[in-house]
Amino acid sequence: MKKLFIDYDKCLSCKNCDAKCSYFLHPENDGITSLREEIAFLLACRRCEDHPCINVCPTTALKREEGINKRSRFLCISCKSCYLACPFGTILPEIIPYIIGRCDLCLGRLKENEIPLCVETEKCDAIKFLEESEIEDNENIYKIGENLIVKCFSYIETYGLKK
Ligand code: SF4
Ligand code: SF4
Numbered sequence: 001m002k003k004l005f006i007d008y009d010k011c012l013s014c015k016n017c018d019a020k021c022s023y024f025l026h027p028e029n030d031g032i033t034s035l036r037e038e039i040a041f042l043l044a045c046r047r048c049e050d051h052p053c054i055n056v057c058p059t060t061a062l063k064r065e066e067g068i069n070k071r072s073r074f075l076c077i078s079c080k081s082c083y084l085a086c087p088f089g090t091i092l093p094e095i096i097p098y099i100i101g102r103c104d105l106c107l108g109r110l111k112e113n114e115i116p117l118c119v120e121t122e123k124c125d126a127i128k129f130l131e132e133s134e135i136e137d138n139e140n141i142y143k144i145g146e147n148l149i150v151k152c153f154s155y156i157e158t159y160g161l162k163k
Pocket of ligand 2: 053085
């Protein structure tokens with residue numbers, strides 16, 4: 001079964017994602033934005049013990065749960081303080097918007113031979129819809145759930161940082 005594939009290392013260099021979203025509640029690309037946030041906290045975050053991002057948050061929107069930072073979208077006011085506090089550039093300003101919609105990976109919404117709109121509209125070749133066997137470079141590949149595959153350099157895996 002085909003899955004969404006995101007090359008997050010490519011995504012990192014892009015400030016203005018062209019990807020559109022077909023989910024009727026967030027057609028302005030909030031789907032991919034939500035996935036970029038999830039990937040950043042899961043794979044790019046260094047999981048600092050003193051977590052300046054969490055300490056600086058004025059609304060307690062950022063918390064660490066089971067070793068991974070999570071942002072409460074109902075508490076976050078998108079002040080971007082966490083973006084300024086992170087010494088590693090993990091939190092990009094564009095991935096913490098005030099209003100965000102969750103990506104549903106187009107599950108159950110695609111007809112045969114259709115591809116997600118984000119894959120069709122994105123111009124950097126960072127988002128693909130493919131079979132796992134079609135991934136050519138197997139370095140730094142991670143599965144998030146059943147239907148998302150990510151390519152991302154992970155400091156946690158590479159340097160054995162605290163999980
Ligand atoms: S952007 Fe949101 S999560 Fe980040 S510091 Fe501000 S309120 Fe907290
Ligand atoms: S400061 Fe940056 S790297 Fe450290 S825990 Fe927060 S998001 Fe992760």
